[in-house]
Amino acid sequence: MTEEAILQGCLKNEAAAQRELYNRYSPKMLAVCYRFAHNREDAEDMLQEGFIKVFSQMHTFQNKGAFEGWIRRIIVHTCINNLKKNKRFNESLDIVHAHGVQVREESVPSIVQAKQIVECIRILPIGYRTVLNLYAIEGYSHKEIADMLDIEESTSRSQYTRAKQMLEEILIRKKILTKPKEKTEWLVAVR
Amino acid sequence: MKENSFYSDDFEELIRGKTEQYKMYPSENVWKGVHSALHTKRKWFIGSMAFLVTGILFMAGRELILPSNHPALHKSATGAVADVAKPAVENTPHAPMANLRPANTAAATRHNDSDNDIASQEWDPAVAGISITVGHPVLSQSDLSEWLSHVVKLPAQAPDLNVIAARTPATDNNALAALTHDDGRGTADDGRATGDDGRLAGDSRTTGSEIGTDGLTAQNVIESLSARGAHEGRYARTNAALQTSTDNRSGVNGQSLLAQSAGASTRASAKEIAESEDAQRANWLHDYAMNLLETTPKSGRTYLELSLSPTVSYRSMGGSDAGADKLYPLGVNGTPPGGPNSYIDHRPGFGFEASGTILYRLTRNLSIKGGLQFNFTRFPIKAYEDNGANGTAATTTLQSPYGIMMDSISSTGMPLARSGKQTSVTVYNDYYQLSAPVGFELRVLGNEQLQFNLAATIAPTYLLNSSSYMLSSGYTRYDKSPAMYRKLNFYAGAEAFLSYRVGNIRWQIGPELRYQLLSSYTSQSGMSEYLKSYGLKIGITKSIP
Numbered sequence: 001m002t003e004e005a006i007l008q009g010c011l012k013n014e015a016a017a018q019r020e021l022y023n024r025y026s027p028k029m030l031a032v033c034y035r036f037a038h039n040r041e042d043a044e045d046m047l048q049e050g051f052i053k054v055f056s057q058m059h060t061f062q063n064k065g066a067f068e069g070w071i072r073r074i075i076v077h078t079c080i081n082n083l084k085k086n087k088r089f090n091e092s093l094d095i096v097h098a099h100g101v102q103v104r105e106e107s108v109p110s111i112v113q114a115k116q117i118v119e120c121i122r123i124l125p126i127g128y129r130t131v132l133n134l135y136a137i138e139g140y141s142h143k144e145i146a147d148m149l150d151i152e153e154s155t156s157r158s159q160y161t162r163a164k165q166m167l168e169e170i171l172i173r174k175k176i177l178t179k180p181k182e183k184t185e186w187l188v189a190v191r
Numbered sequence: 192m193k194e195n196s197f198y199s200d201d202f203e204e205l206i207r208g209k210t211e212q213y214k215m216y217p218s219e220n221v222w223k224g225v226h227s228a229l230h231t232k233r234k235w236f237i238g239s240m241a242f243l244v245t246g247i248l249f250m251a252g253r254e255l256i257l258p259s260n261h262p263a264l265h266k267s268a269t270g271a272v273a274d275v276a277k278p279a280v281e282n283t284p285h286a287p288m289a290n291l292r293p294a295n296t297a298a299a300t301r302h303n304d305s306d307n308d309i310a311s312q313e314w315d316p317a318v319a320g321i322s323i324t325v326g327h328p329v330l331s332q333s334d335l336s337e338w339l340s341h342v343v344k345l346p347a348q349a350p351d352l353n354v355i356a357a358r359t360p361a362t363d364n365n366a367l368a369a370l371t372h373d374d375g376r377g378t379a380d381d382g383r384a385t386g387d388d389g390r391l392a393g394d395s396r397t398t399g400s401e402i403g404t405d406g407l408t409a410q411n412v413i414e415s416l417s418a419r420g421a422h423e424g425r426y427a428r429t430n431a432a433l434q435t436s437t438d439n440r441s442g443v444n445g446q447s448l449l450a451q452s453a454g455a456s457t458r459a460s461a462k463e464i465a466e467s468e469d470a471q472r473a474n475w476l477h478d479y480a481m482n483l484l485e486t487t488p489k490s491g492r493t494y495l496e497l498s499l500s501p502t503v504s505y506r507s508m509g510g511s512d513a514g515a516d517k518l519y520p521l522g523v524n525g526t527p528p529g530g531p532n533s534y535i536d537h538r539p540g541f542g543f544e545a546s547g548t549i550l551y552r553l554t555r556n557l558s559i560k561g562g563l564q565f566n567f568t569r570f571p572i573k574a575y576e577d578n579g580a581n582g583t584a585a586t587t588t589l590q591s592p593y594g595i596m597m598d599s600i601s602s603t604g605m606p607l608a609r610s611g612k613q614t615s616v617t618v619y620n621d622y623y624q625l626s627a628p629v630g631f632e633l634r635v636l637g638n639e640q641l642q643f644n645l646a647a648t649i650a651p652t653y654l655l656n657s658s659s660y661m662l663s664s665g666y667t668r669y670d671k672s673p674a675m676y677r678k679l680n681f682y683a684g685a686e687a688f689l690s691y692r693v694g695n696i697r698w699q700i701g702p703e704l705r706y707q708l709l710s711s712y713t714s715q716s717g718m719s720e721y722l723k724s725y726g727l728k729i730g731i732t733k734s735i736p
Contacts, residue, residue, distance in 0.1 A: 019673055022222055027215055027216050027217075040215075044221050047217055114210065
């Protein structure tokens with residue numbers, strides 16, 4: 001089925017088209033949720049809630065951009081809204097609290113490289129992780145992140161800087177990446 | 192949105208690139224949650240249908256299983272039990288019945304008239320109960336009138352003795368034949384008539400052909416009264432004269448009774464005359480009921496059947512191997528040889544069917560039938576948890592009516608074969624269907640009590656819902672592709688069963704086979720699946736008046 005046919009079917013609330021859309025995008029979106037969530041179960045809850053929003057707000061899609069990007073934004077906002085309900089998450093956004101956080105390095109599995117990197121991101125403190133996900137991977141600006149998380153823009157910047165440093169250290173320590181002599185030549189250590 | 196410096200940072204670009212490659216496959220529960228949240232109307236529809244069907248089954252079951260609430264039957268049962276507890280020597284004839292009797296009935300009037308005119312001076316309560324021609328019971332005339340008034344509107348007054356005498360010879364033989372032919376129904380040896388419980392409703396042996404429009408017949412009434420009279424007779428038979436009179440009358444010869452009556456007028460006492468009068472009237476009533484009343488219509492030809500069948504369901508797969516050459520004429524995607532049955536691991540599973548059917552009897556042995564049936568079909572299949580080692584997607588090709596591949600659906604699913612350390616899982620293919628079977632039923636052997644029947648049906652079937660996994664075109668993965676399932680299908684069914692009549696309900700049990708005539712999948716899928724179910728049908732049937 002073409003994407004146009006799927007969209008038309010979803011607008012008519014046809015279960016088959018909805019299932020097709022779900023099958024097409026749910027793997028990627030679950031990976032997005034997983035990077036934000038505490039565990040897989042939470043990620044699936046976020047995914048479910050996100051897709052319900054996607055289908056129920058399908059009529060608002062304007063065909064101005066990529067459909068995947070539109071879905072992704074809904075999913076990310078759903079994840080953020082879920083995280084904001086968690087008191088620990090709100091506390092972790094405080095820059096003072098984030099300083100002393102220790103990384104649980106032993107939880108990084110050694111399966112495949114993409115998954116390793118994702119798992120390394122997930123072992124970051126939740127505040128760092130969220131800002132890193134939003135800025136480095138999802139492409140939001142610090143201003144947008146500040147608005148989404150109800151924090152100062154400067155806080156977002158500092159959280160991101162620390163998150164990036166911490167992730168680099170972890171990846172190097174895990175020998176997933178090697179630190180180049182010049183900073184623009186990051187190399188993948190494990191293939 | 193993104194700050195300009197983003198892509199200048201190789202580290203960020205690397206992280207982003209790697210994380211974009213990562214995919215995870217959600218569990219099926221996620222989709223179920225999404226689907227149920229989006230399609231609440233379907234839930235309401237299914238819930239409403241379930242409520243409706245349950246209500247119909249409840250009402251039908253109540254009608255079939257519980258006794259009738261006909262007021263006359265209630266009267267009969269109540270009166271019988273009450274009278275057993277009281278001897279028939281009360282001055283007011285049968286007080287319990289008098290309480291139940293309508294306030295102003297012709298029967299009551301007639302009873303009073305007869306008391307005044309004939310036997311009022313020597314009315315002996317012990318003799319007040321008279322024996323009707325069915326033999327043993329001792330009953331009052333008012334009871335007979337009461338009972339028969341439920342059956343048909345009797346003449347305002349019983350004919351005088353001359354009229355009875357004139358008519359009796361013409362109908363006497365018929366009456367006698369009816370009584371003697373009727374399998375000893377009214378004899379004193381009838382075990383049911385002398386049963387201890389004395390419940391008339393329970394004793395009723397009403398057959399289908401005897402049921403009147405209001406559920407009562409003259410035969411039924413006479414029979415019930417006989418049973419009741421048997422109990423009362425235990426008290427009333429202390430009167431030796433009455434016993435003698437009763438025995439004499441057991442021959443059911445109106446003419447001889449009339450002769451006896453005439454002779455008695457000259458030699459017997461007034462008491463005996465009164466007895467004869469009563470006896471003649473009772474005989475007339477019986478004669479009237481047996482021979483002059485309009486014949487009650489036979490039971491209808493229409494029957495209601497409710498059944499439940501636990502089933503074992505299975506399937507046979509086919510398709511893509513047979514059409515592989517057509518499907519992939521250019522070798523677009525190689526289909527494994529040997530057909531899908533060589534690759535799948537599936538086993539029979541338990542399901543059930545519930546149906547309500549109307550039967551119409553064309554002849555004594557042949558009936559046609561039609562109704563509604565709900566089918567739940569399930570069978571387990573074996574697959575393996577997905578860890579990405581078997582590829583990432585299941586591909587279902589879509590083909591034209593000429594077998595040419597037109598398009599394909601790529602989706603996630605579970606692999607069929609183990610690859611590495613994968614855990615096997617058992618998943619279930621579930622189908623919920625509503626069908627409307629029509630067919631015929633043939634009685635092969637047996638009598639009215641026990642029968643052996645054969646039946647065959649064909650049923651257009653609508654797929655209400657399914658939760659099932661479809662084999663991908665390459666036989667590598669199972670996938671849920673609801674769009675590929677055929678909504679409208681046809682089933683053929685055959686059954687053989689024994690039926691046994693208990694009261695006015697016929698119970699039946701026997702094996703059945705149901706086979707799906709069209710593939711579960713649409714022709715686009717290139718695959719085919721034919722479901723078949725073996726079941727044990729248990730049902731009840733009752734005539735619809």
